[in-house]
Amino acid sequence: MKLHPYTPFLLVLATGLLAFLLPAPAGPAALYAVVAAAAVVTGMTRTVLAAALLTLPLWAFLLLLHAILPGGEGLAAAIAQGSRLGAVATASLMLIRGFEPSRFLDAASARGASLSAAYLVVSTLEAAPRLRRQAAAILEAQRARGLRIGGSAAGRLRALVPLTLPLVLGTLAEVDDRAMALEVRGFGGGQARTPLDPPSVTARDRMLRWAALLAVMASAAWRFL
Amino acid sequence: MSAVELEEVTFRYAGVDAPALAGVSLTVPEGTICWLYGSPGAGASTLLLAAAGLAPRFTGGSITGRVRLLGADPHAAEGRAALRGRVAYIGAVPDLQLSGVAGTVWEEVAFGPANLRWPVERIRAAVEDAAGRLGIEHLLGRRPSALSGGEKQRVVFASLLAFAPSVWLLDEADSALDAEGRAVVASLIGAERERGAAIVVAAEDADAMLAAADRVVLLDRGAMVFDGPPRELLGRELAWERGPGGTSIASLGRAALARCGSVRLAEPYPLDVREAVARWR
Numbered sequence: 185m186k187l188h189p190y191t192p193f194l195l196v197l198a199t200g201l202l203a204f205l206l207p208a209p210a211g212p213a214a215l216y217a218v219v220a221a222a223a224v225v226t227g228m229t230r231t232v233l234a235a236a237l238l239t240l241p242l243w244a245f246l247l248l249l250h251a252i253l254p255g256g257e258g259l260a261a262a263i264a265q266g267s268r269l270g271a272v273a274t275a276s277l278m279l280i281r282g283f284e285p286s287r288f289l290d291a292a293s294a295r296g297a298s299l300s301a302a303y304l305v306v307s308t309l310e311a312a313p314r315l316r317r318q319a320a321a322i323l324e325a326q327r328a329r330g331l332r333i334g335g336s337a338a339g340r341l342r343a344l345v346p347l348t349l350p351l352v353l354g355t356l357a358e359v360d361d362r363a364m365a366l367e368v369r370g371f372g373g374g375q376a377r378t379p380l381d382p383p384s385v386t387a388r389d390r391m392l393r394w395a396a397l398l399a400v401m402a403s404a405a406w407r408f409l
Numbered sequence: 410m411s412a413v414e415l416e417e418v419t420f421r422y423a424g425v426d427a428p429a430l431a432g433v434s435l436t437v438p439e440g441t442i443c444w445l446y447g448s449p450g451a452g453a454s455t456l457l458l459a460a461a462g463l464a465p466r467f468t469g470g471s472i473t474g475r476v477r478l479l480g481a482d483p484h485a486a487e488g489r490a491a492l493r494g495r496v497a498y499i500g501a502v503p504d505l506q507l508s509g510v511a512g513t514v515w516e517e518v519a520f521g522p523a524n525l526r527w528p529v530e531r532i533r534a535a536v537e538d539a540a541g542r543l544g545i546e547h548l549l550g551r552r553p554s555a556l557s558g559g560e561k562q563r564v565v566f567a568s569l570l571a572f573a574p575s576v577w578l579l580d581e582a583d584s585a586l587d588a589e590g591r592a593v594v595a596s597l598i599g600a601e602r603e604r605g606a607a608i609v610v611a612a613e614d615a616d617a618m619l620a621a622a623d624r625v626v627l628l629d630r631g632a633m634v635f636d637g638p639p640r641e642l643l644g645r646e647l648a649w650e651r652g653p654g655g656t657s658i659a660s661l662g663r664a665a666l667a668r669c670g671s672v673r674l675a676e677p678y679p680l681d682v683r684e685a686v687a688r689w690r
Contacts, residue, residue, distance in 0.1 A: 285510040293523075306510050314509070317554070360467045361505035368461070369508060369568065370494045370524035378523040378532065380516060 188389045189288040192279045198396035199275040205403035208264035216267040219274045231281055235274040242269055283309050287383050294382035300372060307362075315351065322350050410480055412576050412607030413437035413460055418474035420452075420459050420631075425470075429455040431631040432474070437607045439575070442598065444622035444639065445611040448653045451628040453611035457578045460609065461498040462489060478576055494525040497569035499582040503561035506568075507553050514540075514556070514564050515549040521572045532571075539567040542600075544593055558585035566594060570601075577601060577608040595621055615643055615656045619680055627652050644677035656680045 199219060203212050223232045243266045250256035250265075285306040292302035326346050327333070333343050366372060413436065420430040430452045437443045445453035458464035462483025465472055472484070478496055482488035499506060511517035518539055522532045540546045543563045548556065553564060562585040569577075577598070583591050598608055598621065612618050618625070619639045627635035627642060629651040635642050642648050643655040644662075654660055655678060662678035662685065665671075679685040 284512050286512045286516045289510055303510065310509060358505060361500070361502070362509060364463050364467050364498070364500075365506045366508060367463070367489075368496070368498045369521040370572070371508070371520070375524075376526060378526050378529060380519055380523055380529065380532065 203268040212267035216271040290379040293379040411436040414477040416475040422470040447628035452631040497574035501581040539571040
């Protein structure tokens, strides 16, 4: 049974708040462990590894800054900050990987939310895979024309220009084309649409939302009272 | 009332002196296939964008003259509201015609009718009908982004067919299709004409359009230089002088004339094999 599309957004928001409200370094480290465990339990082990890889340079920088170089705040500070980043990165990647645009639009339609705003969220979250596909196509096309990607660092840097320029220009041009396609299909104009299969808020959704809310409120109370 | 009316329409892209359309007047009645023909840059694509009310809003530039679709002005907000779901525009690149929000082909085809607030049961029926007519029933559960170019193009046609538009504006819309896909789309367009839809097609394939179109409009540097039945243009020198040429058989006859100079080969050139056999036997 899938979660309601709004629930993961609330959980990511709660993760972000808890990462800074919980007492450091144990709080953020425990939060990171809980988020990573949730990812593993829901079959997203690769997401945990991807997030870890993504934050690896930051971990190295934080350890260098706080634990190795003189004047740092110590190992605890490095662990606290690294765990915050790790927890938020893992939760965000889980959201992106599990995101289903059509279900989100259906949820927005069913609630009478602004479709333009909903489409903005969808296109933002869908941008990464779309850009990856376009980049791969451009890479193939440029290779076919003799572009060499390997070699020295300077050579790799030079190869970035014929890869990124078409990607950026193509993306900009695509915005208008996509807007035209949406208008032709009757999207927008401030009007509501029929939800094709409106997702329901299940007992699990409610439990997770309440748990997240209570955790944030308790952490805030502990922190500020 | 004509479904498509353009009166003295002139369009200029920003930063370009020469007009992309120069005083074009055109009316297309319901139940007609009008073929826009011309060399690259002749203005066929711009004419379709202007007729759809998409240029200059999405392309930049400026337009003068009068445009009406089904009696409404597609360049005014009220006109666009009145035309919502009644006009289908399809371009050459299927990737850019997809909504980008559908997880399956079924959702993609249902996207337009859902935006028009149709009841779910009516949407289901429309999706099934459109998918059946485009031969994509087996794709309904697939991700649109994972399809081939030809499959995507069929999905795009089905997505617009689902809300039964009164006007089709097609800009090289079958360019990604294979021979079988083109035959399916040609049959669909014929059926839409029978239903009473007005169809304006920009296409390069003179052989296919000779049989399909009721009328051809030849454009050259933004101006209309011919408007009439395809048979009256495609075997004449005008098709080469001001356009990309005639049918492949007419091109053969023209090449033979240039080589032999025989009076029997003089224009109008035969347009198809049957005519060539009858004339040259």
